Amino acid sequence: MNQRTAPRSIDQYLAALREALAGEDPALVQDALYDAEEYLRAEVAAHPDRLEADTLELIASTYGAPDEVAAAYRTTEKQLQTALAPPPRREAQGALGRFFAVYVDSRTWTALFYLLLSLVTGIFYFTMVVTGFSLSAGLLVLIIGIPFFLLFVGFTRVLSLAEGRLVEGLLGQRMPRRPLYPERGVPILTRIRNMLVDRRTWTTMFYFLLMLPLGILYFTVAVTGIAVSLGLVFASLVGLLGETGVITIDELTWHFPPTLLLPLLLAIGLLLLTAVMHLVRGIGRMHGALAKNLLVARDGAD
Structure with missing residues (x-):
């Protein structure tokens, strides 16, 4: 950046950095602006005998010009997102495979934990x-x-x-x-x-x-969906095992559906449980978008 276009104040530097990061994730913009302002103000405070413009001119050659800082943040963000991404998994084959692949997606389980929390x-x-x-x-x-x-x-x-x-x-x-x-x-x-x-x-x-009504809704959906699904699965398994003599149930009266319906109920329970996990993952994505829209300053400037 040449002398004619170099920022002459901290506000000008931050405005140039915000412009250089235009179109980037607002969360990234907010982080970059905070880091830059913290560094700039610390440097200006450390050299009270210099004019702010002179200090910024020196900073541009060490910390970097706004466009250089923006490029560095873009590169770092890509590297960080790659490092934090869930481990790659083999692509499921067919519609049925993709349907049940929800169980091996780590985001499904972390979203479930968030919904309960x-x-x-x-x-x-x-x-x-x-x-x-x-x-x-x-x-x-x-x-x-x-x-x-x-x-x-x-x-x-x-x-x-x-x-x-x-x-x-x-x-x-x-x-x-x-x-x-x-x-x-x-x-x-x-x-x-x-x-x-x-x-x-x-x-x-x-x-x-x-978050209160949403938390109640999320918790109810997750607990009810999983409880009903697992209830169908385990009740069907117990009924099938009891009918085949693998297990014996004494002293209690159990009312199971007809034996021919037990495999159907087991399949319904498994399908319902898988659908609930898809719903949990989808709710997690929607809530993430909601949180970003309400908690993050627009363009890092609000």
Whole structure:
């Protein structure tokens, strides 16, 4: 980058970096902007005797120009995604093979774990937001009302980062690994205004409120679907084994369907269980997209 087009301030550098990363994953953009701003501000603070423009000119030759940094992040992201991708598996042959291949997809089981966990996280998120809103509204008449509200909003953003790590780790959706860089040298009233007009403040809280009904739905679908499916499978197996004399059931009265129907019920149970696992994996993908839309700043700029 030549002298004429070199950024003369941190804001110009970040704007150029954001432009160079246009079209990339918003989570990647947010991470890159955070890393760059943290480094730039540290370098400027370490050389108080220099003009900011002079420091940035030196940084461009060491840390890299915005387009060079953007290219480095793209390369690193591809390498990281390759390293974190599930182990490759042999492509299933035929429609039936692809249907049952859901059991060897690691994302199916991690999505199932997330759906079961979402009941707990949903209750916690919902309680936290409702309590935070209630206390913030009640304390507004006191001097601690505004600081408490800022603390509450800050906590929701930290919590959204933690939820993002869960979503990325269990559902495979790329989420930010860095928070948005905190504003520096901004008056308190301006910070409050920026928080109130920031789309992500409200979408994050909406996501946390939404997690309670979604968590109940996810948990119910997963547990009910798996329980009914396994019930059909094991009941059919017990009935077949009992009819063939492999096992003997004494002292209890068992009412099984006719013997000819037991293999059919076993097949229905297996097909239903497989369909439930497909549904679980699909819900995981849809929830990952929902989390990304509500928790990630658009273009890393919001």
